[in-house]
Amino acid sequence: MTEILMNRLRELQEKDAYLSEGGLKKLSKEMNVPISRLYGMATFYTMFHVKKPGKNIIEICASPSCFLHGALTLEHFLTSELQIDIGETTKDGCFTLMKSSCIGCCDMAPAMLLNGKPVGNLTEKKLRSIIKKSNFC
Numbered sequence: 001m002t003e004i005l006m007n008r009l010r011e012l013q014e015k016d017a018y019l020s021e022g023g024l025k026k027l028s029k030e031m032n033v034p035i036s037r038l039y040g041m042a043t044f045y046t047m048f049h050v051k052k053p054g055k056n057i058i059e060i061c062a063s064p065s066c067f068l069h070g071a072l073t074l075e076h077f078l079t080s081e082l083q084i085d086i087g088e089t090t091k092d093g094c095f096t097l098m099k100s101s102c103i104g105c106c107d108m109a110p111a112m113l114l115n116g117k118p119v120g121n122l123t124e125k126k127l128r129s130i131i132k133k134s135n136f137c
Contacts, residue, residue, distance in 0.1 A: 100113065
């Protein structure tokens with residue numbers, strides 16, 4: 001049952017880029033599952049969002065490999081550069097900054113996901129370039 005719920009939550013999120021209260025209520029009724037269970041799953045797993053995210057989602061990896069290669073320093077750089085904390089969205093709606101436990105890119109640590117695509121061997125210079133690219137917002 002959990003696998004089915006996860007797939008339905010993924011499908012729901014793909015439609016609106018996040019899991020809205022209305023969407024969760026509708027799914028709860030459709031599947032006869034308490035909304036508390038759906039909300040619990042949606043807030044437990046980092047791939048789900050219960051708040052509308054920015055146009056671009058940055059998920060900085062916090063795995064041991066990335067941590068040992070400077071991910072924490074890069075996280076601080078991003079929070080300073082974007083002027084938001086983890087879990088927040090910039091005022092212009094351009095970026096949402098998240099943290100992920102592992103993205104499976106240990107061979108190119110430190111790494112992150114940018115809109116679901118891995119970007120590795122990160123440096124402050126590389127991050128600054130990504131943020132300033134005009135096609136992001």
